[in-house]
Amino acid sequence: MSTQSTATRMTIAKALNAGMRAAMERDPKVVLMGEDVGKLGGVFRITEGLQKDFGEDRVVDTPLAESGIMGAAVGMALRGYRPVVEIQFDGFVYPAFDQIVSQVAKMHNRSLGALKVPMVIRIPYGGGIGAVEHHSESNESYFAHTAGLRVVTCSGTEDAYWMMQQAIASDDPVVFYEPKRRYHERGVLDLGDRGGGSSLEDAPHALEDAVVRVEGSDVTVLTYGPMVKVAHAAAQAAELEDGPSIEVVDLRSLSPLDVDVIEASVRKTGRCIALSEAQTFASITSELAAHVQEHCFYHLEAPVLRVGGYNIPYPPSRHEEVFLPDLDRVLHAVETLLAY
Amino acid sequence: MSDDEVAPEGATPTSHEPPERDITDGGPDMVQFLAADGTRLEVTPQTEPYAAYLEDLDEDDLRGLLRDLILVRRVDAEGFALQRQGELGLWPSLLGQEAAQVGAGRAMRPQDYAFPGYREHGVAWCKGVPPENLLGMFRGVNHGGWDSNDNNFHLYTIVIGNQMLHAVGYAMGVDRDGAVGTGDPERDTAVMAFTGDGGTAQGDFNESLVFAAVTGAPVVFYVQNNHWAISEPNDRQFTIPPYRRADGFGFPGIRVDGNDVLASYAVSRHALDRARNGQGPTLIEAFTYRMGAHTTSDDPSKYRISAEVDAWKAKDPIDRMTAYLKGGGVVDDAWLERTQEEADELAARIRRACQTMPDPPHEEMFAHVYAEPHRLVEREARAFADYQADFED
Numbered sequence: 001m002s003t004q005s006t007a008t009r010m011t012i013a014k015a016l017n018a019g020m021r022a023a024m025e026r027d028p029k030v031v032l033m034g035e036d037v038g039k040l041g042g043v044f045r046i047t048e049g050l051q052k053d054f055g056e057d058r059v060v061d062t063p064l065a066e067s068g069i070m071g072a073a074v075g076m077a078l079r080g081y082r083p084v085v086e087i088q089f090d091g092f093v094y095p096a097f098d099q100i101v102s103q104v105a106k107m108h109n110r111s112l113g114a115l116k117v118p119m120v121i122r123i124p125y126g127g128g129i130g131a132v133e134h135h136s137e138s139n140e141s142y143f144a145h146t147a148g149l150r151v152v153t154c155s156g157t158e159d160a161y162w163m164m165q166q167a168i169a170s171d172d173p174v175v176f177y178e179p180k181r182r183y184h185e186r187g188v189l190d191l192g193d194r195g196g197g198s199s200l201e202d203a204p205h206a207l208e209d210a211v212v213r214v215e216g217s218d219v220t221v222l223t224y225g226p227m228v229k230v231a232h233a234a235a236q237a238a239e240l241e242d243g244p245s246i247e248v249v250d251l252r253s254l255s256p257l258d259v260d261v262i263e264a265s266v267r268k269t270g271r272c273i274a275l276s277e278a279q280t281f282a283s284i285t286s287e288l289a290a291h292v293q294e295h296c297f298y299h300l301e302a303p304v305l306r307v308g309g310y311n312i313p314y315p316p317s318r319h320e321e322v323f324l325p326d327l328d329r330v331l332h333a334v335e336t337l338l339a340y
Numbered sequence: 341m342s343d344d345e346v347a348p349e350g351a352t353p354t355s356h357e358p359p360e361r362d363i364t365d366g367g368p369d370m371v372q373f374l375a376a377d378g379t380r381l382e383v384t385p386q387t388e389p390y391a392a393y394l395e396d397l398d399e400d401d402l403r404g405l406l407r408d409l410i411l412v413r414r415v416d417a418e419g420f421a422l423q424r425q426g427e428l429g430l431w432p433s434l435l436g437q438e439a440a441q442v443g444a445g446r447a448m449r450p451q452d453y454a455f456p457g458y459r460e461h462g463v464a465w466c467k468g469v470p471p472e473n474l475l476g477m478f479r480g481v482n483h484g485g486w487d488s489n490d491n492n493f494h495l496y497t498i499v500i501g502n503q504m505l506h507a508v509g510y511a512m513g514v515d516r517d518g519a520v521g522t523g524d525p526e527r528d529t530a531v532m533a534f535t536g537d538g539g540t541a542q543g544d545f546n547e548s549l550v551f552a553a554v555t556g557a558p559v560v561f562y563v564q565n566n567h568w569a570i571s572e573p574n575d576r577q578f579t580i581p582p583y584r585r586a587d588g589f590g591f592p593g594i595r596v597d598g599n600d601v602l603a604s605y606a607v608s609r610h611a612l613d614r615a616r617n618g619q620g621p622t623l624i625e626a627f628t629y630r631m632g633a634h635t636t637s638d639d640p641s642k643y644r645i646s647a648e649v650d651a652w653k654a655k656d657p658i659d660r661m662t663a664y665l666k667g668g669g670v671v672d673d674a675w676l677e678r679t680q681e682e683a684d685e686l687a688a689r690i691r692r693a694c695q696t697m698p699d700p701p702h703e704e705m706f707a708h709v710y711a712e713p714h715r716l717v718e719r720e721a722r723a724f725a726d727y728q729a730d731f732e733d
Contacts, residue, residue, distance in 0.1 A: 031516075057516055063554060068505055068547030075455075075509020078494070079517070083509075095543075102499045103506070110483040110495055113708035147709055147717075171711035208715065256716040 006192025013183040015157045016046050019164030020084060024054055027082060030168055033060045033073055034086030034122075043088055044124055044183055066092055070099035070121070074107065077117040084168060090125040091134030097142070104173045105148030120167045124180035125153075126226045126277045127324055130317040137314055138225075138278035143175045144255040144287070151255040152207060153177035155228035157187030159252060162200075166207040169200055174207075177254075179226035210258035212265065216247030219334050220265040222288050223275040224251040227325065231275055234330040244334055254284050259291060266292050270301040271337040277324055280308040302340035305333045363567060363574075364651050366627040369583070371607050372597040376655045378663025390606035393447075397605075399670050405601050406665055407679050408442040409658045412462040414683035415471045418690050419461070419478070423636040427694050428478040432459045436599070436631030439657030440564050442466060443596075443604020444532060444626070447612055451492065451519075451529045455507040458496040459564075460534050467493040471686070472693035481700050500535065501542030504561065507533030508548045511557035511615075520558045521618030530615035531559045532608075538569025540582045549589040549623070558615035560608065561586075561623040564598060566630035571643040586623035598628030599657040629655070702728070 010018070024030045032047055032054075038061035041048030051059035062069045066087060073083035087093045093100075100121065107117045127136030144151045150172050154160045160178075167174040205211055213228060214235045221231040228250045235246035249265050251257065266272045272292050274285035289304040307325045315323050366372070371387050373394065374380060383391045397405075416434050423431040434441060437459070445466025448454065454463055461474055468491045476485030477496065484495035497503035511531040514520060519529040539545050540563055552559050563582045567574055578585075586593025592614075596607040604626055611622035629652040633640050665671040706721035 063547070063550050065547045065550060067544055068551050071502060071505020071544055071548070072509035072512060072551050075506040075511070076513045077509075078488075078506060079510045079513025081513050081516070098499065099502060099505065099544075103497075103502050106483075108711055109708050111488065111708075112482060112484075113711070114487040114489065115495075116711050118711075150710070150714075172714075256714055259715065 007188050007190035009186045010157050010161075010189045011184050011186050012154065012157055012160045012179070013044060013046055015160035015187075015189055016164050016178060017048060017050070018189075019161045020047065020168070021050060021053075022161075023084075023165045023168040024050065024058065026165075027168075029080060030082045030084060031058050031060065031076060032084045032086065033062050033069055033076075035062060035064050035069070035088050037061060037086050042086055044180065046122070046124075046178070046183075047086065066094075066096040067099050070096035070104065073119050074099065074103050074117055077119050078107075078115060082118050082120075082168060084120045084122060087121060087123045089135045090123055090137040090139055093121075093123055093139065100143065100149070100175075101146050105146045108172070109148055116171050117173050118171045119173045120164075121173065121175045123175065123177050124183070125177045126179055126181055127314060127317070127320050128181040128226065130320070132317075133314070136317070136320065138276065138309065140175070140177055140254055141278060141283045144284055148173070149255065150174045150207075150253070151177065152253050153179065153225040154252070155179060155182070155225055155250050157189050158204065161189055162203040162205070163207060163252065165200055166203060170207065177225060182226050182229065185229075205252070208253045208256060208258060210249055210251045210253065210261040212247060212261065213250045214246065214248040216245040216269065218244035218246065218269055219271040219273060219337055220247045220249060220269045221273045221275050221330065222249050222251060222262060222265075224254060224284075225277070227275050227277060230325060230327060230330060233327050234334070237327060237331065238334065244338055246334065257287070257291065259295070262288070262292065263295050266296045267299040270299055272296075272300070272304045273307055273330065273333045273337065274304060275307045275325060275330060276309075278308055279311045280306040281311045283308065302337045305337060307333050362651075363648065364629075364655055366595055366597060370595045370597055370627055371603050372600050373602040373606065374597075374600045374660050374664050376599075376660060378660050378667060380664060387603075390603070390610050393606040393609040394602055402665055402670050403675070405442060405446060405605065406658070406661045406671060407682075408446065408462070408466060409438045409601060409661060410679050411683050411686055412438050412442060412465050413658060414687050415465065415690060416461055418687040419475065420632070420636065422475070422691065422694050423478070428475060428636075429480050430478050430635050430637060432635045433630075433632035434459050434461050436629045436652065436657070437564055437566055438462055439601035439661070440598030440604050440626035440628045443598075443601045443606075444534075444562050444608045444624075447605050447608030448530075448532060449525070449612075451526070452612060453492040453494065453507075453510055453514075453529070453531045455494045455503040455510070455531065455533045456496055457500070457503065457534055457536065457539065458498050459536070460496070463534065464493055467491045469493050472690050472697075475690070475694050476697065479694065479697060481697055501539045501544035501548075504533045504535055504539070504542075504545050504548035505551065507531045507559050507561075508551045508555070508557050511552070511559040512555050514558055515555070520616060528616035529558065530612045531557075532562055532612070533559060534562050534564065536563065536569065537565040537567065537574055537577050537582065538572065539563070540585070541577050549586070549621075552621040553589045553591055556618070556620040558618065559621045560611040560615055561621065562608070563623065563625045564628055565625050566628050568630050568634065568640070568644065570634040570638060571640075573644075581625060583623060583625035589623075591621045591623065593623040593625065595625045595627055598626030599655045599660065601657060601661050628657075
């Protein structure tokens with residue numbers, strides 16, 4: 001790293017905050033809404049300091065009613081605003097489910113393109129934090145299943161910063177899943193290399209793009225959000241032991257999927273694991289398995305394996321260490337694939 | 341009561357049931373200017389704040405309101421007929437609610453924004469939406485065939501109550517735009533949110549009242565209490581009438597005679613002015629009646645008696661306004677005949693438009709799912725086109 005470097009180490013939490021700040025500076029129509037997002041800065045402090053700097057009209061502490069927040073945000077979007085809505089925890093999004101599925105997702109289509117609802121729905125998701133019930137869910141499949149929504153998730157600092165801004169700039173509604181157990185992990189954000197970060201043109205990747213995080217030749221691990229780190233660790237562990245070469249693909253966009261990157265990786269390795277915290281049944285990992293076998297059939301050396309949460313309600317946190325996929329479960333799946 | 345405790349014959353049964361009440365009676369709080377027979381009622385201290393708005397109306401305006409009522413009823417009848425003849429899949433009739441809707445619709449200014457349910461054909465008319473544009477969604481050619489921003493009349497919302505929150509959010513935006521309380525009548529803007537008695541039970545309805553109350557958003561909630569949520573009467577929806585609920589949320593609630601176009605108009609003007617002036621939300625309950633079925637798929641003979649419908653027929657909004665204006669010499673039989681002819685011509689126009697409405701090309705399904713390019717939709721659209729092309733060979 002040169003002495004001129006403008007790189008900083010920053011947590012995902014701070015990068016999300018910086019991304020929202022940049023978007024709010026760029027566009028006066030960007031409005032943050034949610035429970036406790038103002039003075040408190042959100043229960044995870046992701047919006048910390050923004051109300052102080054942008055005022056109560058742009059960082060709105062709402063009543064404690066998720067459908068109300070979502071429906072009001074739809075109305076504000078129809079008036080020309082760009083609401084960024086915080087759902088406090090994954091398991092609290094369901095009261096807003098009707099508004100998201102029936103209205104947010106369908107308004108543009110219903111109006112034959114005349115209306116747009118450019119909103120971002122931020123959801124801290126996933127487990128591993130020892131929380132009580134409803135605070136550890138990975139419910140991204142519900143929204144990925146719904147046409148009209150885009151669903152994305154970040155796994156690190158740089159994506160947190162840029163993807164948040166891209167999601168806010170999108171004319172489509174974007175459900176933005178934030179890996180809450182990674183909020184305080186640090187990564188590098190280098191705006192100096194990217195024109196100071198003033199323009200979205202400088203973003204390293206498009207919002208819809210998947211990115212190969214680790215190159216490998218034997219097994220592809222398709223994953224996203226909090227599990228990217230686990231996949232990364234598995235690849236490193238295998239390498240240290242002169243084991244199989246694992247390629248890690250960070251999907252970033254769950255809807256739509258970047259199928260070109262996915263297919264290219266699987267065609268190269270011939271083996272595929274779909275990895276997530278979410279329960280596997282009727283899930284993103286199911287979709288990945290289906291897509292890969294439909295499109296890469298002749299390249300596969302073995303069936304696609306899914307590694308995810310067991311198909312039970314998210315358990316009390318004393319179980320989560322075995323409920324959540326870890327390094328060992330990933331490596332076990334790798335071994336299974338190679339044994340075919 | 342056990343078998344051996346049979347009440348003596350002829351004894352008056354004891355009952356905790358409330359006494360039978362006249363459901364056409366809106367009670368003493370209801371704002372009303374025209375009696376059912378068209379007599380203009382004395383202004384009382386209670387109706388006085390609203391009466392001032394009627395002084396603005398000249399004879400042309402009054403005739404205009406009656407014309408609206410007649411035309412809207414004719415549009416509705418045509419929608420019903422088109423469904424019966426197989427041209428529409430469904431039609432939700434507004435029969436009986438014309439005055440409630442025309443009163444509110446005519447009280448709105450062009451810049452005021454309406455968020456309807458799916459029965460607000462009369463509000464649509466007043467906001468300038470061509471009636472034929474309402475038919476597309478009921479014919480199955482689209483999900484909403486008008487651009488909301490052309491007339492500030494949002495698309496119909498079918499999920500009961502969703503739109504109430506959209507109205508509040510829109511009003512919060514209006515407030516942020518500085519389009520409230522400036523004193524400029526061309527600029528100050530209010531939002532009107534429409535639902536029915538059934539809608540008041542929804543969570544979204546109640547959340548919308550909370551959000552409006554705490555934000556002071558310039559919104560008027562307009563509940564047409566037509567007494568039936570499909571087959572369920574008022575007592576299945578609430579024990580306190582909708583207008584009184586506003587008090588618990590901290591803003592005014594008014595019950596108005598929804599079959600009296602003058603009252604509906606005046607009360608709406610009052611509430612819209614409050615909103616535009618920055619004085620916050622109002623809840624209006626328009627006390628009216630659904631004379632027809634819930635929709636063309638419904639059969640009200642299963643759940644309500646014809647005597648009830650007859651009682652409301654005596655309170656018909658058009659008969660009432662006609663009697664009032666005829667009595668005052670504002671309209672005569674010739675005017676009424678001409679207006680009926682105009683209504684028939686409008687109906688014929690709508691009928692032609694409906695019958696000649698083209699089926700959309702199937703590729704259009706894939707258009708407008710997203711505002712920006714989308715990999716999956718584009719891929720499927722191409723695959724669909726290729727698949728269809730196979731059949732053409």
